[in-house]
Amino acid sequence: xxxxxxxxxxxxxxxxxxxxxxxxxxxxxxxxxxxxxxxxxxxxxxxxxxxxxxxxxxxxxxxxxxxxxxxxxxxxxxxxxxxxxxxxxxxxxxxxxxxxxxxxxxxxxxxxxxxxxxxxxxxxxxxxxxxxxxxxxxxxxxxxxxxxxxxxxxxxxxxxxxxxxxxxxxxxxxxxxxxxxxxxxxxxxxxxxxxxxxxxxxxxxxxxxxxxxxx
Amino acid sequence: xxxxxxxxxxxxxxxxxxxxxxxxxxxxxxxxxxxxxxxxxxxxxxxxxxxxxxxxxxxxxxxxxxxxxxxxxxxxxxxxxxxxxxxxxxxxxxxxxxxxxxxxxxxxxxxxxxxxxxxxxxxxxxxxxxxxxxxxxxxxxxxxxxxxxxxxxxxxxxxxxxxxxxxxxxxxxxxxxxxxxxxxxxxxxxxxxxxxxxxxxxxxxxxxxxxxxxx
DNA sequence: TGGCGCATTTCGTGATCACAAAAGACGAAT
DNA sequence: ATTCGTCTTTTGTGATCACGAAATGCGCCA
Numbered sequence: 001x002x003x004x005x006x007x008x009x010x011x012x013x014x015x016x017x018x019x020x021x022x023x024x025x026x027x028x029x030x031x032x033x034x035x036x037x038x039x040x041x042x043x044x045x046x047x048x049x050x051x052x053x054x055x056x057x058x059x060x061x062x063x064x065x066x067x068x069x070x071x072x073x074x075x076x077x078x079x080x081x082x083x084x085x086x087x088x089x090x091x092x093x094x095x096x097x098x099x100x101x102x103x104x105x106x107x108x109x110x111x112x113x114x115x116x117x118x119x120x121x122x123x124x125x126x127x128x129x130x131x132x133x134x135x136x137x138x139x140x141x142x143x144x145x146x147x148x149x150x151x152x153x154x155x156x157x158x159x160x161x162x163x164x165x166x167x168x169x170x171x172x173x174x175x176x177x178x179x180x181x182x183x184x185x186x187x188x189x190x191x192x193x194x195x196x197x198x199x200x201x202x203x204x205x206x207x208x209x210x211x212x213x214x215x
Numbered sequence: 216x217x218x219x220x221x222x223x224x225x226x227x228x229x230x231x232x233x234x235x236x237x238x239x240x241x242x243x244x245x246x247x248x249x250x251x252x253x254x255x256x257x258x259x260x261x262x263x264x265x266x267x268x269x270x271x272x273x274x275x276x277x278x279x280x281x282x283x284x285x286x287x288x289x290x291x292x293x294x295x296x297x298x299x300x301x302x303x304x305x306x307x308x309x310x311x312x313x314x315x316x317x318x319x320x321x322x323x324x325x326x327x328x329x330x331x332x333x334x335x336x337x338x339x340x341x342x343x344x345x346x347x348x349x350x351x352x353x354x355x356x357x358x359x360x361x362x363x364x365x366x367x368x369x370x371x372x373x374x375x376x377x378x379x380x381x382x383x384x385x386x387x388x389x390x391x392x393x394x395x396x397x398x399x400x401x402x403x404x405x406x407x408x409x410x411x412x413x414x415x416x417x418x419x420x421x422x423x424x425x426x427x428x429x430x
Numbered sequence: 431t432g433g434c435g436c437a438t439t440t441c442g443t444g445a446t447c448a449c450a451a452a453a454g455a456c457g458a459a460t
Numbered sequence: 461a462t463t464c465g466t467c468t469t470t471t472g473t474g475a476t477c478a479c480g481a482a483a484t485g486c487g488c489c490a
Contacts, residue, residue, distance in 0.1 A: 013474065014272075037441065048475045050265075053442080057229075057269045061276040063366075070482055071442045085366045092311055096303075151278075151300045151377075155370060162366075228444065252471065263445045268472080285452055286472045 014051035017041060018058055025064045025075060026161045027134045028168030033077045036065070063162040075165040083166060086159050090206040093156045094140065098186070098202045100147035105190045112142055113187055121179040129171040133164075139183060143190075182208060229266035232256060233273055240279045240290065241376045242349045243383030247292045251280070278377040290380040298381060301374050305421040308371045309355065313401070313417045315362035320405045327357055328402055336394040344386040348379075354398060358405075397423060 021041070024030050041052040056073050059065045066076045078086070116139045123131040137160055144153050182205030189198035236256070239245055257267040271288050274280045281291045293301070331354045338346040352375055359368050397420030404413035 012472095039441070049442085050474050050476090054269065054272045054474095057273050058276040061273040063369075067442095072482085073442090082366060085364050088311075088364075089367055089370065092307055096307055149300050149303075151297060152304055154278075155304065155373075158370075227442095254471070264472085265444050265446090269444095287452085288472090 012051070013045070013047040014054040014058075017045045017047060017051055017055035020045060021055060021059055022064060022161065025059070026137065026157075026164045027130050028164050028171070029130055030075045030165050030168070032075055032165040032169055034165070035072065035074045037073070059161075062158050064164065076162065078162070078166050083163070086163055087207055089159050090156065090163075091203045093152060093159065094144065094206055095199045095202050097144040097147045097149060097152055097156060098198050099195060100149055101143050101145075102190065102193065102195055102198055104146045104148070105143070109142070109146060110187060110190055113139060113183075113190070116142060117179065117183050117187070120183070124177070124179060129168060132171060133167055136180070143186070180205065227266070228260070228262040229269040229273075232260045232262060232266055232270035235260060236270055236274055237279065237376065240274070241352065241372075241379045242345050243379050243386070244345055245290045245380050245383070247290055247380040247384055249380070250287065250289045252288070274376075277373050279379070291377065293377070293381050298378070301378055302422055304374050305371065305378075306418045308367060308374065309359065309421055310414045310417050312359040312362045312364060312367055312371060313413050314410060315364055316358050316360075317405065317408065317410055317413055319361045319363070320358070324357070324361060325402060325405055328354060328398075328405070331357060332394065332398050332402070335398070339392070339394060344383060347386060348382055351395070358401070395420065 036056070038049045038052045038056065041056065042049050045052070056065060056067075060067050060073070063076070065073055067073055116135060120132060120135045120139065123135055141153070141157075144156065147153065182201050185201035186198065186205065189195075189201050251271070253264045253267045253271065256271065257264050260267070271280060271282075275282050275288070278291065280288055282288055331350060335347060335350045335354065338350055356368070356372075359371065362368065397416050400416035401413065401420065404410075404416050
């Protein structure tokens with residue numbers, strides 16, 4: 001008997017649309033305030049309005065899209081207060097996730113993180129904002145997966161999703177040269193098993209970038 | 216000119232369904248594992264399948280409903296691990312919310328909380344589990360509204376939503392006689408402006424009930 | 431040149447329908 | 461009595477359509 005490792009011969013249309021849009025939003029490929037239409041989304045993914053609407057509805061429930069009172073769909077434009085709040089949420093959730101991941105962080109994980117980190121440096125050198133955002137989130141997700149806390153990780157990803165378009169606007173204007181300093185602190189704290197240091201490093205890394213966006 | 220305080224003459228169908236289902240789930244009116252059908256929901260709210268599906272899709276995005284691989288909809292049956300994780304999330308978020316509400320908590324708010332608390336005692340005397348859950352959440356929400364942190368409050372409510380059916384199962388079997396002890400500690404800490412005490416009281420209140428559910 | 435009003439187009443909403451897959455009911459064979 | 465196979469029913473999915481509202485474009489007038 002041959003069990004297919006991917007028992008998914010027919011992914012549903014709305015899920016395909018959902019995943020496609022979600023990826024673009026989270027990785028900052030869509031600018032804040034960008035208007036979308038159901039018919040446009042449907043045409044782009046080659047489906048009718050029905051699954052497009054379901055995907056949009058789901059994304060708006062996660063805060064990845066905003067729907068005006070007249071039903072118009074667009075990527076969110078966040079106020080400074082909201083950005084600060086989301087940054088505080090990131091700090092709250094991700095510090096906890098990192099803390100839970102710490103006792104399970106073996107050497108293989110740390111090497112993976114270092115590998116991701118060096119690729120981030122390449123993305124920075126190439127000035128590729130989207131790749132940088134994606135790789136940065138991959139760094140964090142790789143660490144947090146070890147926390148064995150799926151609901152908490154899902155919430156953190158929801159926050160990333162809400163910040164996606166805004167992060168694009170941030171890293172677009174920010175011309176940085178150096179790889180993220182706090183990522184190296186995170187790795188050091190992981191190696192040393194230093195929980196307070198890890199918490200501080202994660203909090204700093206998460207808060208750092210958002211601060212200049214508010215300015 | 217007479218401005219209507221409710222400028223919502225025509226609430227959309229899917230929103231009506233969403234709100235209706237959400238309230239029932241959050242307040243524990245639906246048992247865990249209860250199967251639902253789109254046609255049934257549509258008939259109950261007197262709409263077609265389309266808005267019913269949108270509401271269900273949105274609720275499943277919030278974790279209030281689970282959708283099987285074949286598309287079947289039901290209220291979630293949470294594992295013990297998931298319950299513990301959600302309790303930890305409640306602690307994390309609500310301690311922060313209470314802490315942010317503390318400096319803005321005036322006497323009028325505290326009186327409102329005491330009023331809600333005495334009604335909780337009545338609900339307990341009446342052995343009305345649904346009313347108890349609803350009032351208990353009202354107590355927490357009233358406090359957290361003062362935190363001026365809408366995104367954080369929304370996340371906390373999402374956790375409540377996921378725990379709704381399970382809380383029903385909990386308070387159904389639990390025959391308690393006394394009003395919640397930790398609510399009085401919360402009020403005391405608010406009066407005294409005691410932040411560490413408040414954080415501890417909220418954490419205890421949130422963790423308390425869930426512990427015996429895991430047993 | 432700038433603002434106003436009307437017609438056209440675009441867009442979201444919700445109902446309906448055909449289709450396929452899953453679940454359930456029923457009966458026969460062991 | 462139980463299990464297996466089949467047939468019927470139930471259910472979710474996605475496309476299409478009609479409708480009304482919102483937005484857009486355009487021309488007119490000041």
